[in-house]
Amino acid sequence: MAMIEVRELHKSYGGRKVVDGVSFEVAEGEIFGILGPNGAGKTTTVECVEGLRTPDSGTVRVAGHDPVADREQVTLLLGAQLQESLLQDKLTVREALELYAACYPRPADWRELADRLGLTERLDIRFAKLSGGQKQRLFIALALIGNPRAVVLDELTTGLDPRARRDTWKLVEEVRDSGVTVLLVSHFMEEAQRLCDRIAVVDRGRITALDTPAGLIGRAAARTVVSFLPSAPLDVRALGALESAVSVEEARDGRITVTGTDDTTSALLSHLARHGVTAHHLRVSDATLDDAFLDLTGTDT
Numbered sequence: 001m002a003m004i005e006v007r008e009l010h011k012s013y014g015g016r017k018v019v020d021g022v023s024f025e026v027a028e029g030e031i032f033g034i035l036g037p038n039g040a041g042k043t044t045t046v047e048c049v050e051g052l053r054t055p056d057s058g059t060v061r062v063a064g065h066d067p068v069a070d071r072e073q074v075t076l077l078l079g080a081q082l083q084e085s086l087l088q089d090k091l092t093v094r095e096a097l098e099l100y101a102a103c104y105p106r107p108a109d110w111r112e113l114a115d116r117l118g119l120t121e122r123l124d125i126r127f128a129k130l131s132g133g134q135k136q137r138l139f140i141a142l143a144l145i146g147n148p149r150a151v152v153l154d155e156l157t158t159g160l161d162p163r164a165r166r167d168t169w170k171l172v173e174e175v176r177d178s179g180v181t182v183l184l185v186s187h188f189m190e191e192a193q194r195l196c197d198r199i200a201v202v203d204r205g206r207i208t209a210l211d212t213p214a215g216l217i218g219r220a221a222a223r224t225v226v227s228f229l230p231s232a233p234l235d236v237r238a239l240g241a242l243e244s245a246v247s248v249e250e251a252r253d254g255r256i257t258v259t260g261t262d263d264t265t266s267a268l269l270s271h272l273a274r275h276g277v278t279a280h281h282l283r284v285s286d287a288t289l290d291d292a293f294l295d296l297t298g299t300d301t
């Protein structure tokens, strides 16, 4: 049985479809990502999974339970990351952990959890005085305090500096390694690529692709990115006509970037040789999840 199952989920606000037939399953022990541009319907989808919103139609199951009808059961099975506004500024880390632990019949040992999440030194610090990274660590601790089998983490690293973001990613991996299934909402490509076993790309309320990060990248039309500084002026438009070329850009410093497939790279090198142009500072790289995302949604994040 899947840990989380969503079938044909529909939700509208004021007649506007926000979630339009979303279906996916999250297997036990998986980190499953929901990735999409702002307003795509990601939060609405996971709030239906958490039982915070009632779907207009479709079914949602968490370990076989309906989040609306079996609210109490699902609250015990599924930990949810709090929104910042729900914690009082004056509450200390210790008070928050004790308070939330008291809400569950079989809570985790909050001292152990604080230790795992690097919060032991911060126990007497008030919430308002914590750094962004420390707040997020506290939210992860609170999501895990009821010993859930799965957690929903929504835009966990938004607003964090790169270092704190990487530390948080490590924690999410540790959470998965401890046997907890993770449903992660993100609009950071790098985050999804690094953490997720599978990703559903959501655009305007629909899933446009569902695959492993490598599968999504492979599916994108553009797979190879070549950039170079030409030794002599080049007709940039002619490069756009090369086999399977998807885009050609010329930067202000004269660097040209051609996106396409391996065939485009071969055609480009032959083209340069024919025109007696040398490619200085040549870089060839595989497309990233960013490129795949643009292909699959037609939008940037």
Ligand SMILES: Nc1ncnc2c1ncn2[C@@H]1O[C@H](COP(=O)(O)OP(=O)(O)OP(=O)(O)O)[C@@H](O)[C@H]1O
Pocket (backbone or CB within 6 Å): 013, 014, 018, 036, 037, 038, 039, 040, 041, 042, 043, 044, 045, 187
């Ligand atoms: N309670 C509500 N009433 C009306 N419209 C809403 C409500 N909640 C969300 N919306 C709208 O529904 C759309 C989808 O919102 P949602 O938060 O699910 O998207 P999202 O993909 O999580 O976006 P973001 O990354 O910006 O959080 C947005 O246009 C949002 O303004």
